[in-house]
Amino acid sequence: MASGLPLEAVCQHHTRSEKFILIKKARLWAIEMNDYLYLFNVAKLVKEQVEACILFSIEDALPKVKPHKEHMYSFITAVFLADMAEQDALKYIKRRRFTKSYKLGIYGSSPLRLAALDIGQEKIVTNNMGRDLRTQIKNICKE
Numbered sequence: 623m624a625s626g627l628p629l630e631a632v633c634q635h636h637t638r639s640e641k642f643i644l645i646k647k648a649r650l651w652a653i654e655m656n657d658y659l660y661l662f663n664v665a666k667l668v669k670e671q672v673e674a675c676i677l678f679s680i681e682d683a684l685p686k687v688k689p690h691k692e693h694m695y696s697f698i699t700a701v702f703l704a705d706m707a708e709q710d711a712l713k714y715i716k717r718r719r720f721t722k723s724y725k726l727g728i729y730g731s732s733p734l735r736l737a738a739l740d741i742g743q744e745k746i747v748t749n750n751m752g753r754d755l756r757t758q759i760k761n762i763c764k765e
Contacts, residue, residue, distance in 0.1 A: 627675055630703075631661040634686075654730075656696040658683040667707035667738060669714050676700055680720060680734065687732050689724035695731050701755070702738040712738060712747045719749060739763075 640652035660679040664671065683698040702715070720734035735752035739745075739759055746756050 627678055628662045628664045628671070629660060629675075629678075630663045631659075632682075633657075633659040633661070635659070638692075652692045653694040654690075654692050655694050656687065657699055658686060658696065659699040659701065661701050661703070663703045665705050667702055667704035667711045667740070669708065669710040672702065672711045672714055672738075675702070676718060676720075676734070676736065684722065684732060687724075689729035691729060693724070693730035695733065697735050697751075698732055699735040699737075699752070699755070701736075701759075704738065704740055704742075706742040707738060707740040707745075707747075712740065712745075715747050716749055719751070721751075 635657040637655045638652065639655075641650040642648050643650060658679075660675070660682070662675050679698055679700040683696070687693075687696040698720070715736045715738050718734070718736055722732040724730055724732075733751045734749070735755060736749040737752045737755040737759060738747045740747070746759050748756050
């Protein structure tokens with residue numbers, strides 16, 4: 623699956639919300655949201671390794687996405703835990719973007735969310751789509 627990559631865990635989260643009137647058959651709307659999370663653990667985070675891990679995450683998650691009219695988004699999330707991180711790797715994570723739209727966005731999209739936790743410097747870096755991960759990681763680290 624992830625030969626040679628420091629993959630620690632793969633997680634999936636699926637959510638469905640819907641609104642209906644009186645009975646479930648009289649549905650007003652429904653949306654589905656998914657998250658495919660890949661957790662990588664390394665001693666030293668380097669740019670080449672980050673690139674390989676992100677590419678693996680995208681290639682592994684995209685076939686799992688089943689777009690349809692109720693599909694809103696399927697996040698592809700890669701989180702890196704590192705004892706220390708090179709500045710190039712952190713800069714790459716901060717600037718890396720990827721979004722796949724399905725049928726011009728009508729069937730939703732699959733944006734890439736990235737986060738890196740540099741344990742040595744106690745620093746959290748995310749890309750633009752992963753901003754909310756920063757608060758979640760901070761909350762986890764407090765406990």
